[in-house]
Amino acid sequence: MQEELARLREAALAEVASCGAEGELEAVRVRYLGRKGLLTQAVRGLAAVAPAERPALGALVNEAKDAVEAAIAASGERLAAERLAHRLAHERIDVTLPGRRRPRGHAHPLRLIEDEIVDVFVGMGFRVAEGPEIEDDYHNFAALNFEPDHPARDAQDTLFVAPGSDLLLRTHTSPVQIRVMRAAKPPLRVVVPGTVYRRDDLDPTHSPMFQQVEGFMVDERVSFADLKGVLVHFLRRIFGPETGVRFRPSFFPFTEPSAEADIACFRCAPTGAADPACRICRGGRWLEVLGAGMIHPNVLRAVGYDPEKVQGFAFGLGTDRIAILRYGIEDLRLFYENDLRFLAQFPS
Ligand code: DAH
Numbered sequence: 223m224q225e226e227l228a229r230l231r232e233a234a235l236a237e238v239a240s241c242g243a244e245g246e247l248e249a250v251r252v253r254y255l256g257r258k259g260l261l262t263q264a265v266r267g268l269a270a271v272a273p274a275e276r277p278a279l280g281a282l283v284n285e286a287k288d289a290v291e292a293a294i295a296a297s298g299e300r301l302a303a304e305r306l307a308h309r310l311a312h313e314r315i316d317v318t319l320p321g322r323r324r325p326r327g328h329a330h331p332l333r334l335i336e337d338e339i340v341d342v343f344v345g346m347g348f349r350v351a352e353g354p355e356i357e358d359d360y361h362n363f364a365a366l367n368f369e370p371d372h373p374a375r376d377a378q379d380t381l382f383v384a385p386g387s388d389l390l391l392r393t394h395t396s397p398v399q400i401r402v403m404r405a406a407k408p409p410l411r412v413v414v415p416g417t418v419y420r421r422d423d424l425d426p427t428h429s430p431m432f433q434q435v436e437g438f439m440v441d442e443r444v445s446f447a448d449l450k451g452v453l454v455h456f457l458r459r460i461f462g463p464e465t466g467v468r469f470r471p472s473f474f475p476f477t478e479p480s481a482e483a484d485i486a487c488f489r490c491a492p493t494g495a496a497d498p499a500c501r502i503c504r505g506g507r508w509l510e511v512l513g514a515g516m517i518h519p520n521v522l523r524a525v526g527y528d529p530e531k532v533q534g535f536a537f538g539l540g541t542d543r544i545a546i547l548r549y550g551i552e553d554l555r556l557f558y559e560n561d562l563r564f565l566a567q568f569p570s
Contacts, residue, residue, distance in 0.1 A: 223264075223271060223279060230260055231286040238293040244301050251294050254287075261287050331568040332433055332557050335545040336415045339435050342459045343413040346452060348437060351412050353398035355419070359388050361397035365524040366476040381419050381430070391419035395436035396476060399517075399536060403525035408532045409441040415541070426553040433541035438517065440527070440534030446479070449514055449535035453483055457511065460544065461485055468508065477515025477536060484508035485547075502547065509547060512539035 234254045241247045254261045264283050268276055329337070340350060353361075363375055374380060374393060383389040398414040414436040422428040439448065454467045466486030474480045487503035490496065498505035514537035519529035542554055549568075551557075556564050 223267065224282065227264060227279075227282055227286055230254070230264065231289060234261070234286075234290040235293050238290065238297050241297055241301070244298055244305075247294050247298055247301070251291075254290055255294075261290065328568070328570040330557075330565065331549065332541055332545055334568060334570055335548060336433060336435065336541050339456075339460065339539075339541065339544065340413055340415055342456050343411075343437055343452075346411070346455070348411040348413045348439075351398055351402050351414050352416060353392075353395070353401050353414065355392055355417055356383060356389055357392040357397050359390065361400045362390060362392050362394070365400045365521065366396055367518050367520040367524075368475045372475065377421075379421050381421055392416075393420050394418050394538060395434040396536070396538060398436060399438050399476075399521070400525060403440065403522075403527065408527070408534070409439075410534070411439045413437045424555060426555065429542070429554055429558060431558065432554075434538055435541055436536070436538045438534055438536035440517065440522075440532055442532055444533045444535055446516060446535065449481075449516070449537070452535075453512065453514060453537060457483065457485055460548070461488060464491075466491055469514075472513060472515075474513055474515055476518050476521050477513075478518045480513065480515035482510055483512045483514060483537075484510050501552070502550070511544065511547070512537050514538070 234250065237250045237253075238247065241250060251259075253259055256262065261283065264286075265280075268280055268283065271279055344350070359375070362380075363372065368375060377385075380393050381391040383391070395414045395416045395418060398416070399412075402410065402412050402414075416434060416436075417431060418434050419431050422430050424430065437452075439452070450469065457467050458465050465488065468484050468486075469481045470484065472480045472482040485508070487500060487507050487509055489502050490500050490507050496505045496507050503509055514535065517534040517536050522529040522532065522534070542557060545551065545557065546554060
């Protein structure tokens, strides 16, 4: 019995020592110390031993059990410590490393300027309307009082959807005047931001695709004074409260009388002297910023209004040009090349 116990004890300790994982230790514990374990059965074997030898043998059994239990506990701790050390070594993170920033997008500079322009008119009670970029001859030209042989209708200037087609990429936002006026009755105060297209080669000041904001007001007593008041207020909100503004006579088929508005070059204005080296006005001192006029009676008639009862003014401006002036940009193409080194300079 004694020898048997010693053998069991050695065998158990050897198995514990060879365990490489905590789960294996549990199997060893069950095999030796479980309810039917080999050492547990040895206790039962004591019944067959002479009563005088029982205490000494019992003590030996308990000692063997304690030793195996202690070995299992010690091994368990060692294996847990090793597992932890392994994880610490392999899952180490350097909490002092800088985080990885997600690049965050923002509005395009042309959209920022467009929003700013639209906001000024919304502040004066204008609502926003939009129209299709593919238009027909009627909305883009005919209803706007363009002569049948007007050069703008030529394929030289206008991008048609197909040769001989009546469909074209709108050359201005003015056709939205026609769409809104045909759908609604005065009084109207509307601004129309949008993309327009012309058959131009790309260079620092031309692009076949560019942006406009159209605006118009129609009511029973709208005059050229209203036009001037609204546009001067607008230009001073965009370019500064002291900005000089002048109106020059001009011509558009859809307005009569027509005008163009200029702002005084904000770089030259303080000195008042013409500076041919000025990057912005090149010595001209005035910068053309928009076209405008009183809506032509033929246009009012085309949308079913009575020109004897209602009048209106309209204007159109190039968003790209306003952006170029505001940001001091030399090359319009930058707006359309999607180079993030450029675009990232306009945080919203
Ligand atoms: N449609 C003109 C253009 O594209 C701009 C314009 C001028 C619009 C005068 C207007 C206006 O509404 O009254 O050049």
